[in-house]
Amino acid sequence: MLPPLAVIAGCSCQCDPDGDRHCPECAQRIRSGEIIKTRIVPSPMIDLPLGATEDMVIGSIDFEAAVKTGVSRFMPGLLARANRGVLYVDEVNLLDDHLVDAILDASESGLNLVEREGMSVWHPSRFVLIGTMNPEEGELRPQILDRFGLAVQVEGETELSLRVELLKRREQFDLDWEGFERKYSNNLEKIRESIVNARSLLPGLFIPNHLRTFISEICTQNNVAGHRADLAIERAACAHAALDGRTEVSSDDIIAVAPLALLHRMRSVQEPQMPPPPPPPENEETEDPDREEPPRDLDEPQQQAEAMPPPENPRQSEKPDAGDGAQEAEPEQPPKNDEETSPQEEVQEIGTPFKVRKLASEKDNKLRSGSGRRSRTRSATKQGRYVKSTPRRGRDDLALDATLRAAAPFQVRRRRQAPERRLAVHIKEPDIREKIRERRVGNVLLFLVDGSGSMGAHRRMVETKAAIMSLLLDAYQKRDKVCMIVFRGDDAKIVLPLTGSVDMAGKHLAELAIGGRTPLSAGLSKAAEVLFQVLHKTPSAQPLVLVVTDGKANVGLGEGAPHREAVEIAAHMKARFPEVRFAVIDTEPPGVVRFQLAQELAAALNAEYFHPETLRAEELVKIAKGE
Amino acid sequence: MNVARQREPFSFSAIVGQETMKKALVLNIINPTLSGVLIRGEKGTAKSTAVRALAELLPEIAVVEGCPFQCDPSDTRHLCQYCKVRVANGEELGVRQRKVRVVELPISATEDRVVGTMDLEHALKEGEKKIEPGILAQAHRGILYVDEVNLLDDHVVDVLLDSAAMGVNTIEREGISFSHQARFTLVGTMNPEEGELRPQLLDRFGLCVNIEGLRDPGQRVEVIKRRAAYEEDPGRFSKQWHAESQKLVGKIMAAIKLYPQVAADEGILYAIAERSIEAGVDGHRSDIIMLKAAKTIAAMHGRTEVIEEDIDEAAELALPHRLRRRPFDEIVAASTRKSQNAKSP
Numbered sequence: 001m002l003p004p005l006a007v008i009a010g011c012s013c014q015c016d017p018d019g020d021r022h023c024p025e026c027a028q029r030i031r032s033g034e035i036i037k038t039r040i041v042p043s044p045m046i047d048l049p050l051g052a053t054e055d056m057v058i059g060s061i062d063f064e065a066a067v068k069t070g071v072s073r074f075m076p077g078l079l080a081r082a083n084r085g086v087l088y089v090d091e092v093n094l095l096d097d098h099l100v101d102a103i104l105d106a107s108e109s110g111l112n113l114v115e116r117e118g119m120s121v122w123h124p125s126r127f128v129l130i131g132t133m134n135p136e137e138g139e140l141r142p143q144i145l146d147r148f149g150l151a152v153q154v155e156g157e158t159e160l161s162l163r164v165e166l167l168k169r170r171e172q173f174d175l176d177w178e179g180f181e182r183k184y185s186n187n188l189e190k191i192r193e194s195i196v197n198a199r200s201l202l203p204g205l206f207i208p209n210h211l212r213t214f215i216s217e218i219c220t221q222n223n224v225a226g227h228r229a230d231l232a233i234e235r236a237a238c239a240h241a242a243l244d245g246r247t248e249v250s251s252d253d254i255i256a257v258a259p260l261a262l263l264h265r266m267r268s269v270q271e272p273q274m275p276p277p278p279p280p281p282e283n284e285e286t287e288d289p290d291r292e293e294p295p296r297d298l299d300e301p302q303q304q305a306e307a308m309p310p311p312e313n314p315r316q317s318e319k320p321d322a323g324d325g326a327q328e329a330e331p332e333q334p335p336k337n338d339e340e341t342s343p344q345e346e347v348q349e350i351g352t353p354f355k356v357r358k359l360a361s362e363k364d365n366k367l368r369s370g371s372g373r374r375s376r377t378r379s380a381t382k383q384g385r386y387v388k389s390t391p392r393r394g395r396d397d398l399a400l401d402a403t404l405r406a407a408a409p410f411q412v413r414r415r416r417q418a419p420e421r422r423l424a425v426h427i428k429e430p431d432i433r434e435k436i437r438e439r440r441v442g443n444v445l446l447f448l449v450d451g452s453g454s455m456g457a458h459r460r461m462v463e464t465k466a467a468i469m470s471l472l473l474d475a476y477q478k479r480d481k482v483c484m485i486v487f488r489g490d491d492a493k494i495v496l497p498l499t500g501s502v503d504m505a506g507k508h509l510a511e512l513a514i515g516g517r518t519p520l521s522a523g524l525s526k527a528a529e530v531l532f533q534v535l536h537k538t539p540s541a542q543p544l545v546l547v548v549t550d551g552k553a554n555v556g557l558g559e560g561a562p563h564r565e566a567v568e569i570a571a572h573m574k575a576r577f578p579e580v581r582f583a584v585i586d587t588e589p590p591g592v593v594r595f596q597l598a599q600e601l602a603a604a605l606n607a608e609y610f611h612p613e614t615l616r617a618e619e620l621v622k623i624a625k626g627e
Numbered sequence: 628m629n630v631a632r633q634r635e636p637f638s639f640s641a642i643v644g645q646e647t648m649k650k651a652l653v654l655n656i657i658n659p660t661l662s663g664v665l666i667r668g669e670k671g672t673a674k675s676t677a678v679r680a681l682a683e684l685l686p687e688i689a690v691v692e693g694c695p696f697q698c699d700p701s702d703t704r705h706l707c708q709y710c711k712v713r714v715a716n717g718e719e720l721g722v723r724q725r726k727v728r729v730v731e732l733p734i735s736a737t738e739d740r741v742v743g744t745m746d747l748e749h750a751l752k753e754g755e756k757k758i759e760p761g762i763l764a765q766a767h768r769g770i771l772y773v774d775e776v777n778l779l780d781d782h783v784v785d786v787l788l789d790s791a792a793m794g795v796n797t798i799e800r801e802g803i804s805f806s807h808q809a810r811f812t813l814v815g816t817m818n819p820e821e822g823e824l825r826p827q828l829l830d831r832f833g834l835c836v837n838i839e840g841l842r843d844p845g846q847r848v849e850v851i852k853r854r855a856a857y858e859e860d861p862g863r864f865s866k867q868w869h870a871e872s873q874k875l876v877g878k879i880m881a882a883i884k885l886y887p888q889v890a891a892d893e894g895i896l897y898a899i900a901e902r903s904i905e906a907g908v909d910g911h912r913s914d915i916i917m918l919k920a921a922k923t924i925a926a927m928h929g930r931t932e933v934i935e936e937d938i939d940e941a942a943e944l945a946l947p948h949r950l951r952r953r954p955f956d957e958i959v960a961a962s963t964r965k966s967q968n969a970k971s972p
Contacts, residue, residue, distance in 0.1 A: 047797055050786065056800055056802070077799075090789065136825075136827070156911055167915065170911075386739075388800070405802075425750070586814045625721075
């Protein structure tokens with residue numbers, strides 16, 4: 001559908017012959033009086049594969065040219081090839097951060113600046129960035145999300161006849177794609193024409209001031225962070241109008257495009273809400289875009305504000321932003337066993353999971369091995385994605401391309417100095433580069449859960465389970481390994497040995513029965529055992545221990561007061577495993593009298609301390625296309 | 628790379644029971660666009676044996692002589708860079724017949740090895756950049772077999788998904804910018820006790836089979852007998868089963884020939900779409916795979932018309948692993964048909 005481009009012949013970044021910003025090479029050629037030839041080429045549609053290395057994306061030294069001629073020449077990368085076209089990144093949420101940063105920098109500034117291998121070059125890099133992702137695999141960082149102008153949620157078609165039509169067309173395509181292409185080519189031609197037409201209209205597009213205000217209102221009302229949304233809506237509305245063949249934006253254009261700009265930027269999760277469009281001011285000008293808007297009635301903006309009805313709340317049953325800390329989350333299923341504080345066992349259903357606060361460890365420079373995505377660490381084995389190279393030696397992991405590039409500028413000279421050696425490439429010690437690989441290493445998450453009767457009170461277990469489920473979901477996405485110890489009655493049991501199977505953890509959680517007394521000391525001891533085994537096997541592991549309890553220990557290992565004993569054991573554990581991080585989720589219900597026992601425990605462990613409420617990052621979130 | 632003559636693999640037809648698994652594999656031989664099979668089951672259930680045994684059933688294809696990317700001489704539009712250059716220079720491409728290959732992807736495979744990388748030797752000798760093809764290049768137009776697919780390194784999984792999606796492997800790394808055709812039948816085996824596959828990867832597998840050890844004592848005895856006979860003299864064992872295997876090969880060839888003529892009427896399409904909606908699957912891949920599978924099943928039974936029963940059979944293979952919509956849902960080994968051992972190929 002992309003219309004063909006007129007480019008300067010021989011330019012590696014598709015410079016526009018009529019444009020005002022050319023790459024330095026083209027600018028030089030024009031200045032020197034060269035007659036510039038023009039070519040017509042298809043619009044670039046560049047696919048960025050996940051495994052792309054940085055040198056290929058931003059560009060690097062042309063190794064072959066350097067070897068043959070000794071000249072340091074820039075070999076353009078994908079960012080050059082995508083200029084004036086489309087850069088498509090599939091599974092953008094899986095792309096390495098440093099690549100994402102490079103791409104976003106270029107897309108924002110419109111140019112790519114390269115400083116490497118002794119070169120300093122820049123070239124224009126303006127492209128349409130299209131990314132696709134499956135949210136189940138992990139979310140995009142908010143800063144990245146924000147840089148995408150528009151966002152669309154795509155779902156399967158549930159309408160039967162449309163589904164069948166889709167199926168039919170797919171079969172036709174598979175059986176005879178050439179015929180299929182021919183069949184729809186007319187349609188394509190029309191679309192192409194309308195795009196070309198729209199592009200020509202775009203510079204003259206006019207948006208009246210009152211509609212700009214309308215856009216701001218929309219963004220404010222939908223609690224959008226930053227100002228990119230406003231810009232995105234304005235630009236999209238102009239394009240929308242142009243595509244329709246008009247030169248002036250209407251409120252319909254804005255209403256049509258606003259959801260696309262809001263979906264990924266709203267701080268709270270709900271459907272975008274549209275205030276009703278403002279009526280056009282009586283003396284609105286539609287002809288001359290250069291003329292200033294004549295002064296409107298000063299009362300008008302107020303009238304508009306009052307006329308706005310309270311925001312509708314279409315399909316969701318979500319509550320609005322909670323400022324109300326005391327208000328507890330309501331699970332989506334109706335609660336079954338309310339208010340029971342029976343001493344016998346009961347199984348409490350899991351509340352709806354919700355997003356969690358970050359629990360990641362700071363990245364340190366230790367080398368680790370393993371797959372997973374919570375912490376990004378330098379990889380010790382030769383697994384992991386080759387991220388960049390380093391002159392530092394010692395790991396035997398040769399970065400051949402970087403080595404060749406480092407050696408490239410010296411080839412002509414070296415050949416001259418040692419002609420008898422007859423080598424294609426003379427490599428010397430200082431040229432050698434090694435690979436730096438990066439992998440996201442999953443953490444080891446050890447859940448130490450209080451299964452005693454006191455957890456049944458006030459539905460704490462439901463909320464707690466919900467919190468843990470969210471963490472498990474997070475763990476799933478980050479490829480953590482999990483282990484679960486439950487302490488109740490007289491001792492502690494490992495109900496789930498260390499496993500990558502986060503679903504098993506979920507299953508155990510769902511079936512967790514509670515009742516009996518609180519052997520907190522036993523639980524802590526068991527946890528220490530497991531930690532010892534884990535660290536013994538993998539000394540570089542960085543486990544996280546999450547303790548879920550109200551701290552009301554009433555069964556000790558020895559003779560002393562159970563609670564004090566537990567706190568001592570905890571302090572001892574912390575001293576024994578300095579690398580291990582602890583977090584305590586205090587399930588003691590809020591109330592007039594609070595024993596704060598879990599807090600003492602947290603202090604002894606030097607742990608992060610949470611209530612199930614503060615563990616939630618935002619209100620109820622729909623996870624992975626659940627009901 | 629030539630190794631010493633390996634012993635014959637265990638004959639496919641000699642595998643006792645596990646008819647559903649065998650059917651799923653055979654369907655993929657008949658129709659390579661079915662997007663492969665995921666075989667889930669406990670240890671010792673002939674998963675790997677079955678895949679390795681496929682070799683004797685595979686048809687022959689024509690490849691360009693000397694081409695590392697298994698180019699199809701008749702598909703001029705999709706020739707690799709090197710073949711294109713040769714053709715442009717007026718060279719006539721030599722053609723060779725060979726069997727479809729089963730390429731194994733080792734668990735320890737690194738991304739570089741799978742995707743391809745710069746030819747070190749060439750770069751150092753000639754000072755030129757040339758690509759060294761990876762495993763994906765070898766697997767094109769063949770079967771890519773991944774044992775313990777749930778233990779694969781993340782980065783490798785990403786790469787597999789990428790190529791399996793578009794049928795093309797695009798490399799932009801280490802100074803190499805290259806792309807080549809990478810259409811393969813992905814066959815994976817795994818033990819669910821060790822952790823589940825990500826839903827993304829699950830969805831990529833066209834069909835899924837859950838298998839268990841045999842319960843019937845008679846069958847178990849037969850397994851021991853046959854295994855012992857094979858271990859004792861693999862060559863003789865193969866010969867004994869040769870006739871049976873050839874019958875199966877005949878059936879497969881007939882089905883391959885018949886498949887282009889198989890048609891599904893509107894009613895069938897509606898039935899398929901309804902099933903997917905009822906099952907609540909994500910996306911549309913299930914419809915497409917069910918249609919292809921149903922047509923292949925019809926061809927296998929010697930018919931050019933798809934009937935409702937074909938859809939039943941197809942749904943049993945194409946739906947179960949797609950019902951799992953959230954990471955914590957269990958894989959439901961649901962089937963519309965009760966018996967696992969119905970309808971052998």
